[in-house]
Amino acid sequence: MKLLKNIALSDTGFVFNPGNGDSFSVNPIGLSILKDLQEGKSEDAIRNRVVEDYQTDKETIEKDLYDFLKMIEQFNLTDYHE
Amino acid sequence: MKKQIYERPLIQRINTGMMNKFGTKTEYAPVSHIDGLAVKDLINEYGSPLFVLSEETIRNTYRDAVRAFKTRYPKVQFAWSYKTNYINAVCNIFHQEGSWAEVVSGFEYQKAINNGVPGPKIIFNGPDKSDDDLRLAITNNSPIHIDHLDELYRLTELAEEMNKRPNVAIRVNMDTGIYPMWDRFGFNYENGQAWDAINKIILGNRLELIGVHCHIGTFMLSPQAYATAAYKLSDLALGIKKKFGKTIQYIDMGGGFASKNTLKGSFLPGADTTPTIDQFAESITTALLNAGFTESDLPLLILETGRALIDEAGYLLGSVLANKRLSDGRRATIMDFGVNILFTSFWYDHKISPAQEFSSYTEDTVMYGPLCMNIDVVRSHITLPPLRKEDHVVVHTVGAYNMTQWMQFIAMRPAVVIIGTDGKSHLIRSKETIENIESNEVMPDFLRKHELASGILK
Secondary structure, three states, rough: OOOOOEEEEEEHHHOEOOOOEEEEEEHHHHHHHHHHHHHOOOOHHHHHHHHHEOOOOOHHHHHHHHHHHHHHEEEEEOHHHO | OOOOOOOOOEEOOOOOOOOOOOOOOOOOOOOOEEOOHHHHHHHHOOOOOEEEEEEHHHHHHHHHHHHHHOOOOOOEEEEEEEHHHOHHHHHHHHHHHOOOOEEHHHHHHHHHOOOOOOOOEEEEEEOOOOOOHHHHHHHOOOEEOOOHHHHHHHHHHHHHHOOOOEEEEEEEEEOOOOOOOOOOEEEEOOOOOOHHHHHHHHHHEEEEEEEEEOOOOOEEEEEEHHHHHHHHHHHHHHHHHHHHHOOOOOEEEEOOOOOOOEEEOOEEEEEEHOOHHHHHHHHHHHHHHHHOOOHHHOOOEEEEEOHHHHHHEEEEEEEEEEEEOOOOOEEEEEEEOOOOOOOOHHOOOOOEEEEOOOOOOOEEEEEEEOOOOOOOOEEEEEOOOOOOOOOEEHHHHHHOHHHHHOOOOOOOOOOOEEOOOOEEEEEOOOOOOOOHHHOOOOOHHHHHOOOOOOOOOO
């Protein structure tokens, strides 16, 4: 899954889609995942990175990442052509 | 490097143009302790979900209510409304504080007797009183509040049969300017039914009319309605004095004072809109004092307030069973308590706090209970920090009606503890067991055995 190329991310967690004017807010961990996606990291790589950085386990981040990626898909922030 | 504290990744659409003059609340203070005891420890000891009552809050609320009335009127008596919460330990706190009992069934009457309340201090209300209930109340000299003519006639027959003169009051319903007007209980003031009943009692000369009673509604947000009711009951009492020369001993204003809960559909939270107990007291006592009683004839003012005295003292502790996402993208959280034990969630938007620390990020959530029933919705819309499975929450202001109207449906009812003024938790009702539930079931012999065919599923 890839983030649309034109999505703007601010360090404060503000997300802007210039394609349709939608804006979103994300929490710090959500922002870090969006940045990972921008860099083209795979879901596996994101999971491993989160487990390394945060006090959590693989099962928890697997469930939560699934939910988060579904949401950004629903919010039309992902690139369907990739 | 030290690992960071984990929080579920969240993304929320920012909606512009949604006007709200109060702004959006983004910070939620966790409630990790109740009266100094940790929520986590209480759940570890007694299980989840768990009802918790605060003795200190009950006593303080009661004393505040008594002060509000006694500083305005010379003769005041509270009677604890059993149906609001009839766990014996709770009733006894009110009895220790000096409250009588107000009961509405033979079952509640028996509970009051078992709690050691003397008969003359048990007010017997309600439309359902069996002959046995009435006989017991007559023998015990309890004030019986007559609800309908059938009861009045039956009571007259029993008085003759027992050769006793029961103490009675009539329940009066009336238009106090509020909607809906409660006219299903008692005799109507405006159309003359109340006077008909009074005439029958006094002229029949078998029953001793000692009081007049009303209960104008529930969760009343208008103190003025009580002033109207107090004027109308005073008018009856003064009329009885004028017509029959008989002094009415008490005026019972019933209950119905609102608690600090927020009714569904309210624009503002209950904590900001509910009248104070002093406002109710001011309305009622001013009406009584200005009604025209002589000082010696001033009736005793009885109050049967339930909800306003216990609601804030009750908490429900619960845990998250699961999180999920609904088809429209809304977050849903499933709790281990639902409408089965939190009956009041049908009409309140209960305040719910997380019991552990969170960041300031929140998410709009639908909060469901554990029942496999579509109606089991605790909050259809609540903004909460991201809750994880097994996290705890505290539901506030649940002391009234939940521990009496709860249902043994699908799941069993949880334990109830009280945090005493000694700072310790005390179990006052054990968690139900399957033995409790099945102890009343009877299995006929022909239904004892069955044989199920095997082999359909491998």
